[in-house]
Amino acid sequence: MTRLAxxxxxxxxxxxxxxxxxAEIRAAAKPVVLRGLAADWPAVRAARESDEALVGYLKTFSHAEPVGAIVGAPEIEGRFFYEPGLTALNFTRGRAPLDPFLDRLLRDRAVERPYAMAVQSIPAPDLLPGFAETHGLDLVDPAVVPRLWLGNAIRVATHYDLMENIAVVVAGRRRFTLFPPDQVGNLYMGPYELTPAGTPVSMVDPDAPDLERYPRFAEAMAHACEATLEPGDALYIPFHWWHAVASLAPVNVLCNYWWDPAPPGMPNPYDALLLSLFALRTLPEDQRQVWRTMFDHLVFQTGGDPAAHLPAHVRGVFGVADLDGLERMRVTLLQSLGRTG
Structure with a gap:
């Protein structure tokens, strides 16, 4: 039997x-726990007092408009994932006012096997108007809109974000298990077309891995890192680091900040990846090798600036990435797609 690290x-x-x-944390591109970063937040102080105090405080911001929520049966044991056939998710989506949701969290603390419940990734101004103004974070641009996550003892499958992320635990406790981007081949990605939360997730349950089916996961665990956060603690998750999140208490609240340091207005690289899956993956091996060389030279610039020999006024797409250049490229792409459609 393989022993996991x-x-x-x-x-x-x-x-x-x-x-x-x-200068130090983001530049290193490694996850870091920021202990006590939000210790003075009013919601954190309420959470440390009691669950009831927290819910009472959150209700001072809430409204009667329905908000999105997901619910899973007790049989999923808090793990939001797929049904066995992978053609459907093991939870349902719905909408309800927030106050009854919060009351249900309190009531279900006495239930041995409660329904898994979560309100996920709602912009704070939409879910709790006024919350962001009294719960600020100096580490990111003020224009970054915080998002709120509320629920009971649930587990989110290992996934990655397409942005930088600072996650602040407001209430409860959360365990984060992280894997660097280069472990993608050892995490066994699930379907792209149907995902629990946007980007593909790992098919491996990190709490009960099936190493006969997913043997390379043992190598991923050798590169994993982990932390458990208390109210007021925060975690910096760099771009594309895979992370599994387990909420460990019956009442949990998290506030996170996503931002993208890439130039604004540029195309989404994720879209380019999806297109590449169709355009490049099925080519003959010799052609794929040629395109790998072209991508390395032109996109990833492994040999330096590929257009350094050209005068600036004729560099075109190799020049400064700006919105004018983007529009020219968009026109070119549409013309190309029209020829192949």
Whole structure:
């Protein structure tokens, strides 16, 4: 029987400011626990007092308009994932006012096997108007809109984000298990077309991995890192780091900040990846090797600037990436797609 490695603890820092975060933390592109970053948030203080105090505080911001929520039967044991055939998800989506949802969280604490419940990734101004103004974070641009996640003891499958992320635990406890991007081949990605939360998830349950079916996951665990966060703690998750999240208490609240440091207005690289799956993956091996060389040279610039020999006024798409150039490229792509349609 293969013995799985114990994930390494994620490095921790205290007393971080924006300048140090940008110069040291983000520059290193490694996850970091920011202990006590939001210890003074009013909601964090309420959560430390009691679940009832937290719910009472959140209700001072809530409204009667329905919000999106997901619910899974007790049989899924809190793990939002797929049905066995992988053609459907094991939870349902619906809408309800927030206050009854919060009351249900409190009531279900006495239930041995409750329904799994979550309100996920709702912009704070939409879910709790006024919350963001009293719960700020100095490490990101003020224009970044925080998102709120509420629920009971649930588990989110290992996945990645297409942005930088700072996640702040407001209430409850959360365990984060992270894997670097280069472990993608050892995480066994699920379907692209149907996903629990946008990007593909790992098919492996990190709490009960089936190593006969997914043997390479043992290698992924050798590169994993992990941390458990308390109210007021935060975690920086760099771009594309895979992460599994387990909420460990019957009442949990998380506030996260997603942002993209890439130039604004540029096309989504994820779309380019999806197109490449169709355009490149099925080519003969010799052609794929040629296109790999072209991508390395032109896109990833492994040999330096591929247009350094050209005058600036004729570099076109190899020049400065701006919105004018993007529009010219969009026209070119539409013309090309029209010829092949």
């Amino acid at each position: 114990t994930p390494a603890p994620i490095a921790e820092v205290h007393g971080i400011d924006r300048a140090r975060f940008d």
